[in-house]
Amino acid sequence: MSIKVQNISKSYKNLKAVDSVSFExxxxxxxxxxxxxxxxxxxxxxxxxxxxxxxxxxxxxxxFDVVRDYxxxxxxxxxxxxxxxxxxxxxxxxxLTFFATLFGTTIAENYELIKDIYIQIExxxxxxxxxxxxxxxxxxxxxxxxxxxxKVLFLDEPTTGVDPISRKEFWEMLKRLQxxxxxxxxSTPYMDEASLxxxxxxxxxxxxxxxxxxxxxxxxxxxxxxxxxxKNTHSLIHDLKNYPxxxxxxxxxxxxxxxxxxxxxDRKELEKYLKDKNHTDIKIKQAQIAIEDVxxxx
Amino acid sequence: MEKEKIITVKNLTKKFxxxxxxxxxxxDVYKGEIFxxxxxxxxxxxxxxxxxxGISNPTSGEANVAGxxxxxxxxxxxxxxxxxxxxxxMYDDLTVKENIVFFGGIYGLSRAEIKIKTAALVAELxxxxxxxxxxxxxxxxxxQKLSFSVALxxxxKIVFLDEPTGGVDPIxxxxxxxxxxxxxxxxxTIFVTTHYMDEAExxxxxxxxxxxxxxxxxxxxxxxxxxKVDSMNDVFLKLAxxxx
Numbered sequence: 001m002s003i004k005v006q007n008i009s010k011s012y013k014n015l016k017a018v019d020s021v022s023f024e025x026x027x028x029x030x031x032x033x034x035x036x037x038x039x040x041x042x043x044x045x046x047x048x049x050x051x052x053x054x055x056x057x058x059x060x061x062x063x064f065d066v067v068r069d070y071x072x073x074x075x076x077x078x079x080x081x082x083x084x085x086x087x088x089x090x091x092x093x094x095x096l097t098f099f100a101t102l103f104g105t106t107i108a109e110n111y112e113l114i115k116d117i118y119i120q121i122e123x124x125x126x127x128x129x130x131x132x133x134x135x136x137x138x139x140x141x142x143x144x145x146x147x148x149x150x151k152v153l154f155l156d157e158p159t160t161g162v163d164p165i166s167r168k169e170f171w172e173m174l175k176r177l178q179x180x181x182x183x184x185x186x187s188t189p190y191m192d193e194a195s196l197x198x199x200x201x202x203x204x205x206x207x208x209x210x211x212x213x214x215x216x217x218x219x220x221x222x223x224x225x226x227x228x229x230x231k232n233t234h235s236l237i238h239d240l241k242n243y244p245x246x247x248x249x250x251x252x253x254x255x256x257x258x259x260x261x262x263x264x265x266d267r268k269e270l271e272k273y274l275k276d277k278n279h280t281d282i283k284i285k286q287a288q289i290a291i292e293d294v295x296x297x298x
Numbered sequence: 299m300e301k302e303k304i305i306t307v308k309n310l311t312k313k314f315x316x317x318x319x320x321x322x323x324x325x326d327v328y329k330g331e332i333f334x335x336x337x338x339x340x341x342x343x344x345x346x347x348x349x350x351x352g353i354s355n356p357t358s359g360e361a362n363v364a365g366x367x368x369x370x371x372x373x374x375x376x377x378x379x380x381x382x383x384x385x386x387x388m389y390d391d392l393t394v395k396e397n398i399v400f401f402g403g404i405y406g407l408s409r410a411e412i413k414i415k416t417a418a419l420v421a422e423l424x425x426x427x428x429x430x431x432x433x434x435x436x437x438x439x440x441x442q443k444l445s446f447s448v449a450l451x452x453x454x455k456i457v458f459l460d461e462p463t464g465g466v467d468p469i470x471x472x473x474x475x476x477x478x479x480x481x482x483x484x485x486x487t488i489f490v491t492t493h494y495m496d497e498a499e500x501x502x503x504x505x506x507x508x509x510x511x512x513x514x515x516x517x518x519x520x521x522x523x524x525x526k527v528d529s530m531n532d533v534f535l536k537l538a539x540x541x542x
Contacts, residue, residue, distance in 0.1 A: 036467030037438040134339035161464055163338040163493055164531055165538050189465045190494075192531075204467065233500065234479040250472050253496035253529065254518070292468050 001060075002027045002152050002183035003048065008057035010043050017043040019206040020057065025185055025199075030178050032197035033187040034291065040206035041187040042082055045156045048185070049079045061152055075103065078150035080141050082157040082187075088130030092121055092140055095129050096147060103148035113180065114143045117173055135166035142173065153177065155186040159193065171196050191292035202295055209298040218289050223247070223297070226267065227255035227287040230279035239277045243270065250296060257287055259297075302329040304456055304487045305350065309359035312345050319345040321510040322359060329455075332478060332488040334498050337507030338538045343491055344460070346507070350489070351458055352376050364455045377406070380449035383460035387445030390434030394425065397433055398448060405452035412451075419447050439470030446477055450486070457481070459490040463497065475500055495531035504530070508538050 003025035010018040018040040025031040033041050046052035048059055050070035058065065064072045086095045096118075100107050111118075121139050124132065129140060138158060145153060155174075159167040171193065174184060186197070194200050195214045202209045202217075210217060230236045233256065240249040240258055247259040258270075267284045274282050287293075305327035312320040320342045327333045337343045348354035350363055352372030361368045364378035388397040398419065402412035420426055423443065433441060442462055449457050459478075463471045475497065482488050482502075490501065498504050498518060505515040514521055514537055518530055525533045 036470075037465035039467075157465075161339075161461065161493065163341075163538070164495055164534050165338055167493075168535065189467075191468060234483060237476065237479070250469075251475055251496075251500060253499040296468050 001025070001063075002029070003031075003059070003061055003185060005044075005048070005059045006057050008044065008047060008054045008059055010040075010047060010052070010054050016206050018047070018054070021203070021206070021208050022057075023201050023208065023211055025183055027183055028178065028181050030174060030184045030186070030196075030198045032194055032200040033185065033203055034189075034191060034194045034200050034295070035187070035203035036189050038205075039203045041203060042156055043206075045079070045081075045154055045185075045187065049077060049154055050074060075148070076150060077152045077154060078145035078148070079154045080145040080156065080158055082160065084137050084141060086129045086137075086141055086144060089128060091126050091128055092132070093125040095140060096143055099144040100147045105148050107147065110147055110149045113149055114146050116176060117146075118143050134162055135169075138162060138166065138170060139173075142170075146177070150182065152183045152185070155184065157187050157189065159188055159190060167193070191290065191295060194291040200291070202291075202298060204295075204298070210294075214291055217291060217294055221289050221294050221297075223259050224265070225287040225289055225293055226258045226260075226265075227252075227283070227285050228258045228270075228274075229255045229281070229283045230274060231281045232279065235277070236274070236279060239274065239279070243273060248297065250293075252287070252290075252293075255283075255287065257293060258284075303327070304329045304331075305333075305361070305363050305489070307350070307359075307361045310346065310349060310356050310361050311358045312342075312349060312354065313357045318510055320349070323507070323510075323512045324359075325505060325512060325515055327456075327487060327489060329487055330482055330485045331503065332482050332490065332501045334501030334504035335489060335491045335507070336498055336504055336534065337491075341507040341538070342510040343507055347458060347460060347489075347491070351379060351381055377452075378455050380452070380454040380457035381460075382442075382445045382449040382457070382462060384442070384462060384464045385460075387441055388433045388448060391432060393430050393432055394436075394444060395429050397444075398451070401448045402451050407452060415451055423447060437470075439466045439474070442466055443470070443474060443477065446474065450481065454486070456487040456489060459488065461491055461493065463492060463494060471497075495529065495534060498530040498534075506534065506537050513537050 001024050006022050007020045008018055009020050035041055047054045050066050050073050053067060061073045096107055117139050121136050159170055178184060199213050201211045236256055237249055240246060245261045247261045250257045271282055271284055303326045308324050309322040311322050335343055349356050349368055350361055352368050352375035355369055363375045366374040368375055398416050399412055420429055463474055478488055503517050505512050521533045525536050527533055
C-alpha cells in the first residue's frame with residue numbers, strides 16, 4: 001500500500017473537519033478525493049503530508065507513519081497545495097532550481113520526469129511566477145512538486161478555477177505520470193473529473209460516503225434517471241418538483257435530471273402532466289448516470 | 299423585436315502596454331437575459347468585466363451599461379448594477395445582518411428600506427437561525443446564496459456574477475441557479491462567468507472569448523449545432539484548443 005489511512009479525525013474548535021476517515025491507495029494508483037469546498041479534503045492532505053497532526057487515527061505513506069517518520073515522508077512525497085504557493089518574485093527557472101536544491105537534487109538529474117510538462121513553460125522560464133497565467137502556474141507548481149522524483153504525489157485541487165482546456169491537459173499529464181509508477185492522490189470539486197481516476201472516495205462534511213471505481217459506483221446506482229427537457233427550463237424545474245411522485249429534480253446541463261419514487265414510472269403520464277402545464281417541445285428519455293447524480297443522492 | 303438592450307458593447311478594447319487583453323469586442327445583452335460570458339484563463343474575461351462595471355477605463359471603443367456610458371458615467375453604472383464573485387462576497391467577521399446593513403448603506407438605501415429588505419431576505423432564504431451568525435462561520439454555499447441576495451438589495455437592473463459557484467457542492471450549485479432563474483424571470487439581467495460547462499447550458503446565450511476576442515456568441519443549442527458537438531464542453535474545447 002502506498003497510502004494507508006485509518007480512522008483519521010481532526011477538529012477545529014467545534015467543527016469536525018475530518019470524521020473517522022479510512023481508505024487505502026495502491027502503488028501506482030490514481031485515487032481521487034471528490035467533494036465540495038469544506039468537505040475536509042485539504043485537512044486530510046495536510047495530515048498525510050505531515051504538516052498537521054490528526055486528533056485520532058493513524059496514517060502511513062509507503063509504510064512510514066505520518067507522525068513518527070515524518071522526515072522520511074517529506075523527502076519521498078511531492079505536494080502541490082491548493083493555493084498557489086511558489087515564489088511569485090522568482091522566475092519560473094529560479095523556482096524550479098530552488099525546489100531541486102531544497103531536496104538535494106538538480107533540474108538536470110530528474111529532467112526526464114518533468115520534461116513533458118516543463119517544455120510547455122520553458123519558453124517563459126525567465127518570467128516571474130507571479131506573471132504567469134493560471135494554466136502555466138499550475139504546470140510550474142506540478143514541476144516543482146515532481147523535481148525530486150517523489151514516489152507519491154499529493155495534488156490538492158490542482159484544477160480548481162482552471163478552464164476546461166487546461167483541466168483536460170492537466171489530467172492527461174497525470175495519466176502519463178501514473179505510467180511512471182507514481183502513486184497519485186488528487187482532490188477535486190469537479191465531479192466530471194471523477195471518471196478519470198482509477199478509484200475515488202466521495203467525501204462531504206468530513207465523512208467518506210463511498211469508495212469504489214467510478215464505473216462501479218455508477219453501475220451500482222439503483223435508480224433510473226430521466227433526461228427531461230422542454231422549451232422553458234425554469235418552469236420545467238418548478239413543475240417537475242410539484243409532480244406527485246417525484247423523488248428528485250436537478251438541472252443537469254441541457255436537461256433536467258428527473259427521478260421518480262415509483263418503479264413502474266410511466267413517462268407518458270409525465271408527458272401528459274407537462275402538456276397540461278403548457279410545456280412544449282417535451283423530451284423525456286433515460287439518462288446516462290453521472291458521478292454527480294450519485295453524489296447528490298448520498 | 300421588442301427586446302430591450304441593457305448592455306451594448308462596441309469595439310471595446312483594453313491594452314496594457316503592447317499587450318492587447320481585450321480586442322475590439324462587440325455584443326448586446328437584452329433585459330432579463332441570462333448571459334454566459336465564457337473563456338479560458340487569461341482570455342480577457344476579467345478585464346472585459348472590469349470595464350463593464352466601471353472600474354477600468356477602456357483604451358478604445360465604448361460600452362453602455364444600464365443606460366450609462368462606462369467611461370463618462372461610471373458612477374451611475376455602479377449604482378445600477380450588482381456584483382458578486384467567489385473571491386469577494388461579504389465580510390467574514392461581520393454577521394449576516396451586519397453585512398446586509400453595510401451593503402444596503404453602501405448602495406444608498408435608507409434605514410427603513412434596509413429594514414424591509416432584511417425582513418424580506420430572511421423570509422425568502424429562511425435564515426432566521428443564522429441572521430446573527432458571523433458570515434465566516436457559514437458553509438461556502440450559504441455564503442454564495444446570501445451574497446447573491448445582497449448584490450440584489452438595491453434592485454439593480456443587471457447583476458454581474460464572476461464564477462459564483464466555484465467549489466460549491468452540487469446541490470447548492472443547483473439551488474443557486476434556481477435563484478438566478480427566478481431573478482431573471484423577474485426581469486433582472488444576469489451576466490455570469492463560470493468554468494462549469496453544464497452551467498453554460500443554463501444560459502439563454504453564451505459568448506466565448508479566446509485570446510481577447512469573442513469567437514462565438516449564440517444560444518447553447520445553436521452553438522452545439524454550429525460546432526456539430528453534443529455538449530458545451532465540446533464547443534469550448536473545439537474553440538479554445540491550442541491557445542496559451
